[in-house]
Structures are given as C-alpha cells and as structure tokens.
Amino acid sequence: MAGPNGDGGKQGLDVGEVTLLTFQTRMQKLVDDLKGSPAEHTKIGEQKVTAASYGTGFSAASELHGAYEKVHTRLEELTKIFGETIEAMGIRAQIADKGYDSVNQEQRDRFQQIQKSTQEDYEKHTETSVEDPAKPAPSATDSGGFS
DSSP states (O other): OOOTTSTTTHHHHOHHHHHHHHHHHHHHHHHHHHEEEEEEETHHOOOOOGGGGGGGGSSHHHHHHHHHHHHHHHHHHHHHHHHHHHHHHHHHHHHHHOOOOSSHHHHHHHHHHHHHHHHHHHHHHHTTOOOOOOOOOOOOTOOTTTT
C-alpha cells in the first residue's frame, strides 16, 4: 500500500539511528534496574506469606491463602514476562536499527526464545480461562453475598 508520497509509508517509519539507540539504551536500563530489585520475578517468588499468617482452624483462612498463592504465582509469571518484554523491545530496536543479520546470533536467539516463551504463556492462560459450561454463570444481579 502506497503512502501519500508513494513510498509505502516508509518515510514516516524512519526515526533515525539516534532515536533507536536512545530507545534501546532506555530499555536496557529498565532491564538492568529490574534485575536485582524487589520486583524481579525471582525475588517476588521469595516473598511469601505462610498459611498460618491468616490464622488456623477456619476454612476462610485456608481459602484466602489459596487465593493468595494463585495470585502470587501469576504475579511471578507476569513479572518475568514484563522483564522479558522490555528486553525483547531493546533487541527489536537494535534489529530495526542495524537489520536482523547485523545483530549477533546470541541476541537473535534470545529474541526468539522470549517470543516463544510469551506465546506459550499466552496459550496456557487462554486455554485455562475458557468458561466451564457446567459452572453456572453469575447473574447480572449477583450481590456478591451482600443484599
């Protein structure tokens, strides 16, 4: 499809080397800042609340802990994906700047690994998020247990 000036819109996509290098540098700084911070996925995994912290002897405490574990696990996964996405954006900026063949093989492999990992996570969570037809749907007037 041709752009208004007949170049297929290419002129509007040319942002220049300085802009892409600046972007890549910012992405690398974000990755470096995330690594070693309390928000790094491995550190989030170390921060746990035990079941006993909610109390013992009543079902609500164990249900709350189960919900916490589920959310905590997903937070670990999302933090990992976020860090990898930032890393991939930096690699993509280099590819856009230098061309795919001019980026070293290690970075190309890492880029493909991140893409594969992200796709697998997407597929895993879209498959599990399909509604169970045997489970009744909440009504539009559901008060959540409060009237």
